[in-house]
Amino acid sequence: MSLPGSPRLPYDRLPAGLRAAIDAVLGSPVVAVSARTGGFSPGPAAVVTSADGRRAFVKAVGTPLNPDTPRLLRAEALVMAGLPASLPVPPLRAHVEWADGPDEWVALAFEAFDGDSAPLPWTPQAAAAVVDGLTELARAATPCPVPDLPTLGERVDGPLSAWAELAAEPPSDLHPWEAESLEWLGAVPDRLAAGGWLGGDTLVHGDLRADNLLFGADASVAFVDWAWAVRGADWVDTVLFALDAATQGGVDPEWLVGRSPLVAAAEPRQVTDLVVAMTGMWARSMRRPPPPGLPTLRSFQRAFHDTALAWSMRRVAAGLV
Known part of the structure; x- marks a missing residue:
């Protein structure tokens, strides 16, 4: 792959x-x-x-x-x-x-980095190495070393409106669980606001996926493409990466975040709401026309939506809300 x-x-x-x-x-x-x-x-x-x-x-x-x-x-x-x-x-x-x-x-x-691109499809071993690297990165980047960086709450304001927009005019091809849960899904901004908007003083990459990772010859992991960086909770990048590992390798995202001491210390309902918010962002974006010069973006977003939806349903069914 x-x-x-x-x-x-x-x-x-x-x-x-x-x-x-x-x-x-x-x-x-x-x-x-x-x-x-x-x-x-x-x-x-x-x-x-x-x-x-x-x-x-x-x-x-x-x-x-x-x-x-x-x-x-x-x-x-x-x-x-x-x-x-x-x-x-x-x-x-x-x-x-x-x-x-x-x-x-x-x-x-x-x-130039002396290493290679991420090995796809993800294996549990390679994905676990990234989670370990993200734990070290978050600890080294707390407090956030970049001044005047937006907070995660400021950055996610747009994506969090996705479920409300979809509820106003529900697409006919919504998944049945999405269609039946639109009121609860649309309340994700209120729930995240009540919990502090996933706040924290850690440098958060915000766009963790295979094409933004490099593996060194010594098995180290380097992180690139920092355009979406924010200040936020130290566990956010690990959850975002778990979605990539599940989508591009079939690695169980729950198993993967279970390895992280950062996610273990987080409020489970906030982890669920982040996954729910990402599901809504992709549910809206994947239905839009492709942007100029990016013909494959919408199909990529659809794949991530499907993974995030399955994980959201699983966490809700497990009572992690």
Whole structure:
């Protein structure tokens, strides 16, 4: 199984001016490119080798490919500027802004990581290694080292409205459990608000899945793509990752979070409500037209919705509400 994602523009099809700007910040012209797949950006991602022999991971995108993705790269650059070197995150070398008339382009260059993409499909052993890495990451990133980062409550305001929107005009193809539970599902924002919005002072990645993870030769795990980072509860990333491991490997998410001391210390009903909220977010998103340059995104979201729905039903049936 290959990493999920959308088709990416080849590196050599970036505008020549942008490639020259990347050469300049790397300090030596790029002479070799090894493309990387996975991730939902229409722009290129590649490990490049410069004439001086140094390697870097470079990703870039412009408004002609997708009008929203440049904003995400800028957000990631701001987060990276605040991360301490002690965290298992490849350092950012350079942030490039380049324009051609009304077209805006952004590129980020990182130190190349000596390792490989996540091994898909997930196995219990590989997924458990990620959970262990997330436990160490959360402890090292508490208190949150990035100043002025939004809280999880501020970031999830939009996704939490999904069930209310679906309840106002229920789609005909809702799962029967969803259709029968819309009132309870729509109250998830009130329940999360009453519990403090999953608050905390931990750096939360917020987008944990296989294409945002790297495995080192020493079995270490590195975490990349920090555009959605927030401050929140220390267990949130583990629950989000469990959804990925279940969707892209069939690993039992309940078994996986059961390995985490962070999730074990969390309020079970809050864990359930996070899974319910994610189910609603994907239930709404998967029914929308695909965004520009991202033709595979909606089918990916549908797969995650189905996993999150099954896990939500299971936790509700077990009384974890």
